[in-house]
Amino acid sequence: MAQTITFTVNGSAKSVEIEGWEKLIDVLRDRLNLTGTKRGCDDASCGACVVVVDGEAARSCVYLAKKLDGKSVVTIEGMSNGTALHPIQEALIEAGAVQCGYCIPGIVMALYALFTRKLDVSEDEILEELSHHLCRCTGYEAILEGARLAQKKMAERRG
Amino acid sequence: MDLKYVGKNIARPDAAPKATGRVQFLDDIRLPGLLHAAFLRPEYAHAKIISIDTSEAEKCEGVVKVVTGRECRFRYGENIKDRLPMAVDRVRWIGEPVAAVVAESVHQAQLAVKKIKAVYEPLPVYIDARDSLKKDAVLIHEDAPNFVRLPGMEPVPGTNIANRYTLKKGDVGKGFAEAEVVVEGEFNYPFSSSAAIEPHGAIVWFHEDKTIEAWSSSICPFIVREDMAHVYGLPISDVRVHIPEIGGCFGYKSDVTIEQTVAYVASFVPGRPVKWVATRKEDLLSTLIGHGFRTQIKIGAKKDGSLTALKTTILHSTGASMDTGIHVLIACTHNSTGAYEFPHCHLEGLSVYTNTPPVGAYRGYGHQESQFAMERMMDILARKLRMDPFALREKNYLGPGKVTSLGERLWESNGDVKKCADRVRGIVFANKKKPAEDDRYYYGRGFAALMKSPKGASFSSKSCYLKFNSDGSVSINMGGAEVGQGLRTVVRQVAAEALKISPERIRVYTEIDTQFSPWEWQTIGSMFTIQGGRAILRAAEKAIAQMKRTASQVLRVDEDRLVYDGDSIYLNHDPGVRVAVTKLARGYTYDDGVTVGEVVHTTADARLPRQSNPDACGQGTMGITYTFGAQACEIRIEKATGRVLIDHFVSCFDVGKVINPRQIRGQVTGGVMMAIGSTLHEELKFTPDGQAVNPHFSKYRFPTILDAPKKQTVEFVETPEQIGPFGARGIGEHPVIGVAPAILNAVHDAIGVDFCEIPLTKEKVLQAITAKRAR
Numbered sequence: 033m034a035q036t037i038t039f040t041v042n043g044s045a046k047s048v049e050i051e052g053w054e055k056l057i058d059v060l061r062d063r064l065n066l067t068g069t070k071r072g073c074d075d076a077s078c079g080a081c082v083v084v085v086d087g088e089a090a091r092s093c094v095y096l097a098k099k100l101d102g103k104s105v106v107t108i109e110g111m112s113n114g115t116a117l118h119p120i121q122e123a124l125i126e127a128g129a130v131q132c133g134y135c136i137p138g139i140v141m142a143l144y145a146l147f148t149r150k151l152d153v154s155e156d157e158i159l160e161e162l163s164h165h166l167c168r169c170t171g172y173e174a175i176l177e178g179a180r181l182a183q184k185k186m187a188e189r190r191g
Numbered sequence: 192m193d194l195k196y197v198g199k200n201i202a203r204p205d206a207a208p209k210a211t212g213r214v215q216f217l218d219d220i221r222l223p224g225l226l227h228a229a230f231l232r233p234e235y236a237h238a239k240i241i242s243i244d245t246s247e248a249e250k251c252e253g254v255v256k257v258v259t260g261r262e263c264r265f266r267y268g269e270n271i272k273d274r275l276p277m278a279v280d281r282v283r284w285i286g287e288p289v290a291a292v293v294a295e296s297v298h299q300a301q302l303a304v305k306k307i308k309a310v311y312e313p314l315p316v317y318i319d320a321r322d323s324l325k326k327d328a329v330l331i332h333e334d335a336p337n338f339v340r341l342p343g344m345e346p347v348p349g350t351n352i353a354n355r356y357t358l359k360k361g362d363v364g365k366g367f368a369e370a371e372v373v374v375e376g377e378f379n380y381p382f383s384s385s386a387a388i389e390p391h392g393a394i395v396w397f398h399e400d401k402t403i404e405a406w407s408s409s410i411c412p413f414i415v416r417e418d419m420a421h422v423y424g425l426p427i428s429d430v431r432v433h434i435p436e437i438g439g440c441f442g443y444k445s446d447v448t449i450e451q452t453v454a455y456v457a458s459f460v461p462g463r464p465v466k467w468v469a470t471r472k473e474d475l476l477s478t479l480i481g482h483g484f485r486t487q488i489k490i491g492a493k494k495d496g497s498l499t500a501l502k503t504t505i506l507h508s509t510g511a512s513m514d515t516g517i518h519v520l521i522a523c524t525h526n527s528t529g530a531y532e533f534p535h536c537h538l539e540g541l542s543v544y545t546n547t548p549p550v551g552a553y554r555g556y557g558h559q560e561s562q563f564a565m566e567r568m569m570d571i572l573a574r575k576l577r578m579d580p581f582a583l584r585e586k587n588y589l590g591p592g593k594v595t596s597l598g599e600r601l602w603e604s605n606g607d608v609k610k611c612a613d614r615v616r617g618i619v620f621a622n623k624k625k626p627a628e629d630d631r632y633y634y635g636r637g638f639a640a641l642m643k644s645p646k647g648a649s650f651s652s653k654s655c656y657l658k659f660n661s662d663g664s665v666s667i668n669m670g671g672a673e674v675g676q677g678l679r680t681v682v683r684q685v686a687a688e689a690l691k692i693s694p695e696r697i698r699v700y701t702e703i704d705t706q707f708s709p710w711e712w713q714t715i716g717s718m719f720t721i722q723g724g725r726a727i728l729r730a731a732e733k734a735i736a737q738m739k740r741t742a743s744q745v746l747r748v749d750e751d752r753l754v755y756d757g758d759s760i761y762l763n764h765d766p767g768v769r770v771a772v773t774k775l776a777r778g779y780t781y782d783d784g785v786t787v788g789e790v791v792h793t794t795a796d797a798r799l800p801r802q803s804n805p806d807a808c809g810q811g812t813m814g815i816t817y818t819f820g821a822q823a824c825e826i827r828i829e830k831a832t833g834r835v836l837i838d839h840f841v842s843c844f845d846v847g848k849v850i851n852p853r854q855i856r857g858q859v860t861g862g863v864m865m866a867i868g869s870t871l872h873e874e875l876k877f878t879p880d881g882q883a884v885n886p887h888f889s890k891y892r893f894p895t896i897l898d899a900p901k902k903q904t905v906e907f908v909e910t911p912e913q914i915g916p917f918g919a920r921g922i923g924e925h926p927v928i929g930v931a932p933a934i935l936n937a938v939h940d941a942i943g944v945d946f947c948e949i950p951l952t953k954e955k956v957l958q959a960i961t962a963k964r965a966r
C-alpha cells in the first residue's frame with residue numbers, strides 16, 4: 033500500500049511516496065539516490081547502514097520508512113560540505129581507519145550521534161558504541177584511535 | 192639508498208572520497224533500464240531436480256523473465272571446468288542457484304522467487320571429505336574425468352577425488368629411518384567466510400551490438416572478461432568489465448564465480464542490464480568460502496632436534512567445485528613445512544568434492560591451515576625432546592643455503608626468520624616468568640614462526656601505464672584492484688620515488704575498466720607491491736629515457752650526458768644547460784612551432800621471473816620471493832567462562848622495505864584480528880544434511896572491537912629483496928598465518944591442554960578446564 037511521508041534529510045524537506053514494506057535504507061538509496069548509506073547484512077548486525085534520526089543513531093536496514101514521517105534524518109552525505117570534511121571524518125582518515133571504507137559511513141554517523149549527545153564520553157562508552165559496527169579491514173585499532181581523535185578535535189573546535 | 196617518499200606516511204589518495212560516502216561500490220551503480228535478479232536456492236544440499244514450475248512466478252508484478260538452468264549447456268572455470276552458472280538437473284550445495292527471477296525491482300524479484308515450485312529427489316550429503324571418500328559414496332560429479340582442465344589435474348575416476356597433488360623431496364622413508372623421535376597429529380581448520388562487509392555482486396548487460404558489458408566487485412576483471420568471451424563465443428575485446436570501488440575482498444571476490452551466473456541470467460534479457468547483489472546469506476553460502484582443511488602430520492627428528500623427515504596428508508573438502516580451491520590446496524600442501532628445512536618430505540594433498548559451497552581464496556591462501564599444524568607440532572616435539580622450543584626452531588629454520596620443499600634454494604635476500612623470531616621473543620618472553628595463576632585467570636604465552644610462499648602463474652603479470660601531463664603532473668593507470676589494502680598509496684609512493692617528484696604530482700587511477708586499464712592477471716597473493724611496484728619502476732625508466740631522447744635533440748648532446756631530476760633534464764657537466772619536463776611532455780615545441788620528440792607516456796609490465804609449473808615430483812620455481820615472520824601473544828583465560836582474552840599480540844615480518852608505516856600497520860592489525868576471529872569464534876557450520884546453521888551476521892560470530900587484543904605490537908625486519916621496488920616484499924596475507932598456533936600454544940602454556948582444532952570457543956576451553964580440575 034503506497035503512502036506519502038514527509039521528513040527532512042540533511043536539512044532539506046522531502047515528500048516521498050513509499051510502500052508499506054520499505055525501510056529507511058530503501059528510501060535513502062533507491063528513492064533519494066543517497067547511496068553513501070551502506071548495506072552489509074540482512075539482520076541489523078553490521079552497522080554499515082547507520083544514519084542519525086532525530087539525533088539518535090538508527091539502523092536504516094530495519095527502520096520502517098513509514099515511521100519516518102515528521103522526522104529529521106542526517107546521512108553521511110550531510111557530514112561534509114563539498115570543500116571541508118567533518119572533524120570525525122578528518123580524524124578517522126588521519127588515524128588510518130579508512131581502508132576499504134565500506135564500514136566508515138555507518139561509523140561516522142554513529143560517532144556523530146554519540147558525540148553530539150555528549151562529547152566527553154568515556155572510552156568504554158566509545159567502545160560500546162563501536163561494538164555494534166563490524167569492520168573486516170582494520171582490526172579496529174585505527175577506528176578506536178580515530179574516534180578518540182575525533183572527540184579531541186570536536187572539543188577543540190567547540191573551544 | 193636515500194629515499195624521499197618510500198618509508199613515509201604519505202596520505203591515502205582514496206581516504207576522503209571513501210569517508211564522505213561518495214565513492215561508488217557495485218550496489219551504488221544505477222544504469223538506464225536496470226533490471227534486478229533474485230535467486231531460488233535449493234532445499235537440499237544434494238538432490239536430483241525433478242521439476243521446476245515457474246508459472247506462478249512469471250505472473251507476478253514487475254517480472255520480466257524467469258530463468259532456470261534447464262537450457263544451460265556450458266561449464267566454466269579457470270583450472271577445471273567443473274562449475275555451472277545454474278544447476279541443470281541436480282543440486283550439489285545449499286547455496287547453488289536453481290532458478291532466477293529478473294524483475295524491475297529487487298523487491299519484486301524476491302517476491303516472485305517465493306512462487307517458484309521446485310521438486311527434488313534427495314541424494315546422500317557429504318559435508319566432510321572423509322565422508323565423500325567412503326567406498327560406497329555417491330559421486331558428486333560422475334563425469335569429472337571428462338571435464339576440460341589444465342594439464343596436471345587428474346580427477347580419480349569412480350571416486351570423489353577431484354585431484355591429488357604429491358610433492359616429494361629426498362627419500363621420506365630414509366628420513367624416518369634416521370629419526371630418533373617421531374610425533375604425529377591431526378589438525379582441523381574448518382570452513383569460514385572472508386565475509387567482507389560489502390557483499391559480492393555483479394551487473395551484466397548484453398548489448399544489441401553483440402558485445403557484453405559487466406561490472407563486478409571482483410579483483411579479477413581480466414579473468415572474468417576472458418571467461419565470458421569464451422563462453423559466449425566473442426572476441427575477448429568485445430567483453431568490457433568494470434570494477435568499481437571494492438568494499439573488502441580477503442580472497443573470496445577472486446576468480447570467476449558469480450559473474451557467470453549473472454551473465455547467464457542476463458543473456459535471457461538482452462538489451463537490458465541485470466544487477467544482482469548477494470544478501471548476506473548468499474554472500475556466505477553462494478560465493479566462495481574458505482578453508483575446510485584437515486592436516487595429518489608426522490615429523491621425524493634426531494635427539495639433538497635436527498629435523499629429518501616430514502609426511503603430511505591434507506584432506507581438502509573443496510566443495511561442489513574444485514576450480515577455485517585447487518591452488519589453495521597445493522599451497523597448503525607445499526607450505527606445510529612452515530619456516531623449516533626438512534631434508535626428506537612426502538607431502539600429499541587431496542581435493543575432494545563435498546556438498547558444501549566451493550572453497551576459494553581466503554587471505555593466507557592455504558598457509559595458515561597447514562602451518563597451524565606445523566607450529567603446534569613444533570611445541571609438542573620440543574616437549575617430547577625436552578628441548579627449548581626456540582632452540583628447536585632455530586636449529587631448523589630455512590635461510591641462506593637451505594632448500595624448501597619445492598626444491599628452491601634460499602638466499603639472504605629471501606629474508607631472515609630468526610631475526611623476526613628474536614624480535615618477537617624479546618618482546619613477549621623477555622621476562623622469564625609469565626604472571627602467576629590467580630583467582631580469576633590462567634595466563635599463557637605462545638609463539639609461532641611462519642613462512643609465506645608466493646603464489647602466481649607463469650604468465651601472470653601486472654602492468655603500468657604512465658603519462659606525463661604538460662604541467663609536469665603524472666597520471667598512472669594500472670589493473671590492480673584496490674580492496675582497501677592501500678595499493679593506490681603504494682603506487683603513488685613508488686612512482687614518486689622513481690620519478691623524483693612529489694606524490695602530490697601523481698594521480699592514481701580509481702576504477703578498473705578492461706577497455707582502458709592495462710592488463711593484469713589478477714590482484715592476488717600479496718604480490719601487488721612487488722610486481723606492480725616493479726612495473727611502475729620500469730614504466731618510469733622508460734619515460735625518463737624518452738624525455739632524455741627528446742632532450743638530446745633539443746640540447747644537441749648525446750643522451751648519456753643527460754641527467755633527470757624530476758623537473759628538468761640537464762647536462763651533467765653543465766647543469767645550466769637544461770630543459771624543463773613540462774616542455775617535453777608532449778614533445779618539444781620550438782619557438783617557430785616545429786615540434787620534435789614523442790609524447791611522454793609509457794607502458795611496462797612485470798612478470799614472476801622464471802616461475803614454473805610443478806615437475807613430476809611436485810617441485811618447481813615460484814618465481815618470486817618468500818617472506819618470513821614470527822608472531823606471539825600473551826593471553827589470559829577466564830576461569831569462570833573459558834574465555835580467551837588476548838592481552839598482547841606481537842607480529843614481526845621481514846618485509847624487505849616498509850613503503851608506508853601507517854598502512855602496513857593497518858594491514859597487520861586487520862589480518863591479526865581476522866585470524867583471531869578464525870581461531871576463537873568463526874566457523875561456517877553445516878548440519879549433516881548440508882543445511883547452513885549460521886549464514887547471518889547475527890549468528891556467524893564475526894569479531895567486534897570487544898574481541899580486539901588489548902595491545903598489538905607490529906615490527907618489521909628489512910632485509911632487502913631483489914625483485915620488489917626498493918627491496919619491498921608483500922604483506923597482505925602474512926599476518927593471518929601464525930595467529931592460531933600462537934594462541935593455541937599459549938593456551939597450552941596456560942592450562943596444559945593441547946588443542947588441535949579451531950575455533951577454540953570458550954565452551955571448549957571451559958570443558959577442558961573442568962575436566963582438568965576433575966582429575
Ligand code: FES
Binds near residue numbers: 071072076079081093
Ligand atoms: S545493513 Fe543494517 S546493520 Fe547491517
Ligand code: FES
Binds near residue numbers: 136166167388
Ligand atoms: S574499512 Fe573495510 S570494513 Fe572497515
